Amino acid sequence: MLDTIRRKLEAGERLDRKDGHWMLADAPLLELGALANEARFRRHPDKRVTFVIDSNPNYTNVCITDCQFCAFYRKPGHPEAWTLTVDEVLAKVESAANAGATTVLLQGGHNPELPLDYYLTIVRETLRRFPQVTPHFFTASEIQTVAKVSGLAFTDVLDRLKDAGQRTLPGGGAEVLSERVRRRIEPKKGGPGAWMDVHREAHRRGFKSTATMMYGHVEEIDDVLDHFDAIRTLQDELGGFTAFVPWSFKPNNTLLEKWIKQHRGPNAYLRMLAASRLYLDNFPHVQASWFSEGKRAGQIALHFGADDWGGTLFEENVHRAAEYVNTITVEEIVALIREAGFTPAQRNTEYAILRAY
Amino acid sequence: MRFADTRLEPIWEKVKSDTRLDREDALTMFESDDLLGVGRMADHVKTKREGDRVYFVINRHITPTNLCVLSCSFCGFARKPGQAGAYEHTIEDMVAMVKDETREVHIVGGHHPDWPFEYYERMIEAIHHARPDVQIKAFTAAEIDYFWRRWKIEPVDALTRLKAAGLQSMPGGGAEIFSPRLAKLLKYTGKADPERWCEIHGIAHSLGLKTNATMLYGHVERLDERADHMLKLREQQDRSGGFVTFVPLAYQEKATQLVPRQTPPADSLRTIAIARLILDNFAHIEAYWVTLGEETASVALHFGADDVNGTLEDERIQHLSGAQTPAGVAREQLFRMIRDAGKVPVERDALYNVVKVWN
Numbered sequence: 178m179l180d181t182i183r184r185k186l187e188a189g190e191r192l193d194r195k196d197g198h199w200m201l202a203d204a205p206l207l208e209l210g211a212l213a214n215e216a217r218f219r220r221h222p223d224k225r226v227t228f229v230i231d232s233n234p235n236y237t238n239v240c241i242t243d244c245q246f247c248a249f250y251r252k253p254g255h256p257e258a259w260t261l262t263v264d265e266v267l268a269k270v271e272s273a274a275n276a277g278a279t280t281v282l283l284q285g286g287h288n289p290e291l292p293l294d295y296y297l298t299i300v301r302e303t304l305r306r307f308p309q310v311t312p313h314f315f316t317a318s319e320i321q322t323v324a325k326v327s328g329l330a331f332t333d334v335l336d337r338l339k340d341a342g343q344r345t346l347p348g349g350g351a352e353v354l355s356e357r358v359r360r361r362i363e364p365k366k367g368g369p370g371a372w373m374d375v376h377r378e379a380h381r382r383g384f385k386s387t388a389t390m391m392y393g394h395v396e397e398i399d400d401v402l403d404h405f406d407a408i409r410t411l412q413d414e415l416g417g418f419t420a421f422v423p424w425s426f427k428p429n430n431t432l433l434e435k436w437i438k439q440h441r442g443p444n445a446y447l448r449m450l451a452a453s454r455l456y457l458d459n460f461p462h463v464q465a466s467w468f469s470e471g472k473r474a475g476q477i478a479l480h481f482g483a484d485d486w487g488g489t490l491f492e493e494n495v496h497r498a499a500e501y502v503n504t505i506t507v508e509e510i511v512a513l514i515r516e517a518g519f520t521p522a523q524r525n526t527e528y529a530i531l532r533a534y
Numbered sequence: 535m536r537f538a539d540t541r542l543e544p545i546w547e548k549v550k551s552d553t554r555l556d557r558e559d560a561l562t563m564f565e566s567d568d569l570l571g572v573g574r575m576a577d578h579v580k581t582k583r584e585g586d587r588v589y590f591v592i593n594r595h596i597t598p599t600n601l602c603v604l605s606c607s608f609c610g611f612a613r614k615p616g617q618a619g620a621y622e623h624t625i626e627d628m629v630a631m632v633k634d635e636t637r638e639v640h641i642v643g644g645h646h647p648d649w650p651f652e653y654y655e656r657m658i659e660a661i662h663h664a665r666p667d668v669q670i671k672a673f674t675a676a677e678i679d680y681f682w683r684r685w686k687i688e689p690v691d692a693l694t695r696l697k698a699a700g701l702q703s704m705p706g707g708g709a710e711i712f713s714p715r716l717a718k719l720l721k722y723t724g725k726a727d728p729e730r731w732c733e734i735h736g737i738a739h740s741l742g743l744k745t746n747a748t749m750l751y752g753h754v755e756r757l758d759e760r761a762d763h764m765l766k767l768r769e770q771q772d773r774s775g776g777f778v779t780f781v782p783l784a785y786q787e788k789a790t791q792l793v794p795r796q797t798p799p800a801d802s803l804r805t806i807a808i809a810r811l812i813l814d815n816f817a818h819i820e821a822y823w824v825t826l827g828e829e830t831a832s833v834a835l836h837f838g839a840d841d842v843n844g845t846l847e848d849e850r851i852q853h854l855s856g857a858q859t860p861a862g863v864a865r866e867q868l869f870r871m872i873r874d875a876g877k878v879p880v881e882r883d884a885l886y887n888v889v890k891v892w893n
Contacts, residue, residue, distance in 0.1 A: 183536075206836045206876075207577055211570040215538065442874030443829040444836070473799045473829045480569050480800060516798035518567065 213451035213482030231280035231488035232273035240286030248430035248498035317375035348387035355400035380417025393441035420462035424469035427499035454482030539568035560761035576807035576838030590844035593638035602644030610789025635861035638884035641672035662700025669884035675734035676708025679726035706746030739776025752797030810838025
C-alpha cells in the first residue's frame with residue numbers, strides 16, 4: 178500500500194478514500210510522515226516555516242447552540258454569560274494591534290441579541306482605526322446566526338461584511354464535516370452543508386478562508402475522510418482555502434467529557450497532519466498547531482508535512498475554558514522554528530511574507 | 535526504504551543485513567536533515583527486536599542526600615553542607631518512601647562528604663529487609679568510585695558487599711558525556727572518568743549485576759562526542775555484556791542554564807534513534823519521559839525506544855487524580871503515552887521480567 182501511495186504521489190495522482198483509510202488507520206507513522214514531508218517540500222521547496230502575530234479574542238460567550246464539545250459558552254441569562262460592547266471589542270483589537278498583531282481572529286457564541294450592525298461596525302471600525310490589522314472575523318456558524326437573527330440570507334451577510342471591508346474568514350466551527358458526527362455533537366449547528374455553504378459563497382465573493390478540523394471525539398475514519406473530501410472538492414472548485422488546521426478536542430468542562438476523558442496524543446496528531454498534507458493535495462498550507470498540541474508536538478509536526486506554525490494567539494479563551502493553556506512570544510516562536518531546523522518568517526492572514534528572519 | 539538523504543542508503547543496507555555501524559555512520563546520521571529517515575531505520579530495528587511492545591516499570595526514585603563534594607556545572611541539585619536546601623535522609627525515611635506496588639527502587643544521590651560506606655550498606659539492607667519483593671537498583675559508577683576515593687574501598691568489594699545486602703542492579707548515571715574536554719569544561723574531572731566508569735560497570739557485570747548506561751546530552755557537547763560516547767559503551771558491552779538499557783538524558787536547562795533552552799524534540803528523537811542503531815548489543819533504549827516530556831517520549835516510541843521508565847513520585851503523576859492509587863494513576867498516564875503511539879504496554883520489573891502485558 179505504501180508503494181501504491183508513493184507511486185501515485187510521484188505521478189501527481191490524487192489519493193482516494195482507500196488510500197486515506199490506510200493512512201489514517203494502518204500506515205507506519207514515520208513512513209507516512211516521510212511522504213508528507215516530501216510533499217511539503219515539493220510544494221514549498223525552501224525550509225521556511227511561517228507564523229502570524231495574532232490574537233483570538235471573543236465578543237460574547239452567549240450561545241444557543243449547546244455544542245457538546247464546548248466548554249466556553251453560556252446560555253443566555255446564565256450568571257457567567259457576557260457580551261462585549263463594540264467599544265470593548267475594539268479595545269481588544271487595539272491591545273492586539275499594540276502588541277504587533279496583524280491578524281485578529283474574532284469569534285464568539287451564537288448570541289441572538291446581537292444585530293447585524295454590531296458585527297459590521299466592529300469590522301468597519303477595526304479597519305478604520307487599525308489598518309495594519311486584518312479582521313479575520315466570524316466563523317461560518319456565526320454568519321448563519323447573524324443571518325437568522327437579522328432575517329437575511331447568509332449570502333447577504335457575507336456581502337455586507339465584504340462591503341464593510343472584510344476579506345477573510347476563520348475556519349472554525351467545522352469540527353468534523355460529517356452528518357453523523359455533527360448530529361451527535363452539535364445537533365443545533367446543522368450538517369456539514371451549514372459550514373460548507375458559507376465557505377463556498379465566501380470564496381465565490383473573493384474571500385479567503387481556512388479549513389479546520391477538530392478530531393478526537395466520536396468521529397471514525399470515514400467521517401474524517403468525508404471532511405477531507407468535502408473541503409478538497411470545494412478547493413478544486415474555487416481555490417479559496419489558504420490552509421488546513423487540524424486540532425484535537427479537549428474534553429475538560431464539556432458535556433462530552435463524560436465519555437471522553439483525554440485528548441488524543443501527539444502520534445494521533447502527527448498522523449492526522451501527515452495524512453491531510455497528502456490527501457489535501459490542493460491546499461497550499463498545513464498548520465502545526467503548537468497551541469492545541471503543545472510546543473514539542475508542534476516542532477515535531479514540522480517534520481510531518483506542516484509548513485506553518487500558526488499564530489501567537491495573545492488572547493485565547495476557548496481552549497482555556499477546557500483548562501488547556503499554552504502561551505508563546507514571537508521570540509520563542511522564532512527560536513522554536515529555528516531549533517527544529519527551519520527558517521522562520523512572519524506572514525499575514527493570507528500567507529504573504531511580512532518579514533523573513 | 536527510500537530516503538530524502540541518500541547518504542542514509544548505505545547505512546540502511548548495513549542495518550538490513552545486521553552489519554555493525556561505525557563512527558562515520560553515526561556522524562552521518564547526526565548531521566543528516568532526514569530525521570524521519572534515521573527514525574525509520576531505528577523503528578525497523580526496534581520492531582524487529584520487540585514488535586509493538588513498550589516496557590514500563592513502577593518505580594520509586596530515592597535520593598539519600600543532595601550534599602555533594604563535587605560541583606559539576608550541569609547539576610542544579612547538589613548542595614554544600616550548611617547551604618540552604620541541603621538535606622540528608624535517614625534510613626527510616628528512605629524505607630518509608632517505598633510504597634505498595636513499587637517494584638523497583640532507584641537510589642542515586644550526592645557524593646556525601648562524611649557518610650561512611652556502611653551507611654549505604656545498611657540503607658540497602660534495611661530496604662531489602664522491609665520490602666524483599668522490591669528490586670533495588672542503586673548507586674552510579676561515580677558513587678562507587680567515590681567510595682574508593684573517600685574510603686579506599688575497592689569497587690569489587692563495595693559491589694560485593696552491596697550485593698550481599700540486597701543490591702540487584704546499578705543505574706547508568708554519572709557517565710555524563712565521555713569526553714575529557716567536557717569533563718574539564720563542565721568541572722566533572724573529580725568524578726569517575728570514562729575508563730573508570732566502564733571499569734566499574736565491567737566489575738558489576740562480572741559479579742552478575744545488571745546495569746544501565748546513560749548519556750547527558752543537549753548542553754555544550756558536540757555531536758561527535760555523543761557518537762564516541764555511544765561507541766565506548768558498545769565496546770564495553772562487547773567486553774562485559776551486562777548493560778540492559780541505554781538511557782539518553784536530555785539536559786534540563788532550568789537547572790544551571792548551560793544553554794538557554796532545552797534541546798528540541800527533533801534532537802532527542804534523532805539521538806534516541808541513533809542510539810538504537812549504534813548500540814546493537816543493548817537490549818533496550820529508553821525514552822525517559824520525565825526529562826523528554828510526555829509528547830516527545832510518546833513519539834520516540836516510533837524512533838527506536840522501547841521503554842518509558844515510569845516513576846511514582848513525580849508530581850505530574852500524583853496530581854492527575856485523587857481517586858486511584860499512585861501506581862494506578864501512573865499506569866494510566868503511561869498507557870496513554872504508549873497507546874497513543876499504537877504500542878502495547880508491558881509492565882516489567884527492574885530486570886525486565888514481564889509482570890503483565892496490558893492489552
